[in-house]
Amino acid sequence: MALSEFDLIRRYFTSFQQGPAVVTGIGDDCAELALSPGHTLFTSIDTMVEGVHFPKNPDVNGLGWRVLAAAVSDLGACGAKPLGFCLALTLPEADERWLSDFAEGLAEASQHFSIPLVGGDTTRGPLCLSVQVFGEAPAGKALLRSGAKVGDDLWVTGTLGDARAALDVLEKKNPAGSERHFLQQYYRAEPPLSFAVGLQGVASSAIDLSDGLAADLGHILQASKVGAELDLESLPLSDALMSSYSAEQAQYYALTGGDDYQLCFSASVEQRELISDLARTEKLRCTRVGTITGSGELAVKRGSIDVDLNAYKNKGYQHFS
Ligand SMILES: Nc1ncnc2c1ncn2[C@@H]1O[C@H](COP(=O)(O)OP(=O)(O)O)[C@@H](O)[C@H]1O
Numbered sequence: 494m495a496l497s498e499f500d501l502i503r504r505y506f507t508s509f510q511q512g513p514a515v516v517t518g519i520g521d522d523c524a525e526l527a528l529s530p531g532h533t534l535f536t537s538i539d540t541m542v543e544g545v546h547f548p549k550n551p552d553v554n555g556l557g558w559r560v561l562a563a564a565v566s567d568l569g570a571c572g573a574k575p576l577g578f579c580l581a582l583t584l585p586e587a588d589e590r591w592l593s594d595f596a597e598g599l600a601e602a603s604q605h606f607s608i609p610l611v612g613g614d615t616t617r618g619p620l621c622l623s624v625q626v627f628g629e630a631p632a633g634k635a636l637l638r639s640g641a642k643v644g645d646d647l648w649v650t651g652t653l654g655d656a657r658a659a660l661d662v663l664e665k666k667n668p669a670g671s672e673r674h675f676l677q678q679y680y681r682a683e684p685p686l687s688f689a690v691g692l693q694g695v696a697s698s699a700i701d702l703s704d705g706l707a708a709d710l711g712h713i714l715q716a717s718k719v720g721a722e723l724d725l726e727s728l729p730l731s732d733a734l735m736s737s738y739s740a741e742q743a744q745y746y747a748l749t750g751g752d753d754y755q756l757c758f759s760a761s762v763e764q765r766e767l768i769s770d771l772a773r774t775e776k777l778r779c780t781r782v783g784t785i786t787g788s789g790e791l792a793v794k795r796g797s798i799d800v801d802l803n804a805y806k807n808k809g810y811q812h813f814s
Pocket residue numbers: 539567703
């Protein structure tokens with residue numbers, strides 16, 4: 494017999510591990526979350542649509558992880574600690590195999606990022622997934638897009654461009670060899686949340702990399718009313734990316750590819766040692782890629798040579814263009 498809406502919720506979504514902030518979780522009209530004294534609430538929502546954010550016939554377990562990782566990445570960008578999330582799930586049918594794989598990947602991410610599922614909504618329709626996250630940070634301590642200062646260093650975490658290479662794998666366009674690595678980076682994105690909390694009071698601005706470094710850094714520059722100089726040769730690339738593509742193509746993917754869910758942040762030069770120590774503690778790669786300038790624009794270089802961003806056909810992901 495087909496699963497009813499409430500059977501489905503009970504079977505797949507009520508056994509998630511809960512957290513210390515959850516006063517009332519799944520099952521009532523609202524979830525109730527407790528904030529720590531002196532903290533403020535941070536919230537953000539992201540939607541994933543089949544054919545836009547993930548392929549038709551995806552790795553469904555990976556999709557469960559990725560939809561939460563992408564949403565929780567925005568809490569990291571603010572240096573906020575996760576409290577809970579809601580899942581709005583629109584499904585064409587109640588396919589038990591699909592639901593079980595999806596709920597398993599989602600539960601793994603929920604545990605990994607210490608963010609409990611506290612509520613949601615389940616409807617029938619074209620496949621679409623939305624996750625709203627809630628987090629907290631001490632009042633006035635969050636990382637914003639607007640604090641970058643001329644002379645600050647520009648940093649990025651992790652490696653960039655692998656998730657873009659995964660799209661080539663999904664479209665069967667990639668040179669053979671590193672498919673598993675690229676798909677792992679795409680489906681199992683790992684935004685550096687605890688590192689981001691450690692950047693409170695250290696970084697001057699931050700953003701998570703969803704649309705691509707050039708596009709997302711552009712938001713910092715606009716909000717902070719500054720410019721930046723970025724060296725393509727300093728971008729952190731995985732061995733897999735470097736061995737699968739020319740240096741130029743790998744740098745292009747790192748600059749414009751998107752889906753990395755790493756952090757880009759600025760910090761004054763005096764913070765270098767502290768940032769390197771924090772990255773070492775978190776076992777996270779963290780790389781200086783440029784400098785904040787007063788030009789009001791993003792200047793990209795390859796070593797000492799100027800690169801014209803306008804020559805690139807894609808400068809970052811945008812819906813409706
Ligand atoms: N439909 C909407 N209504 C209100 N605010 C929105 C809407 N879509 C996006 N925003 C807001 O616009 C800003 C930029 O959105 P977006 O580029 O999606 O951010 P992110 O990359 O962090 O998810 C965010 O503050 C987001 O909350």
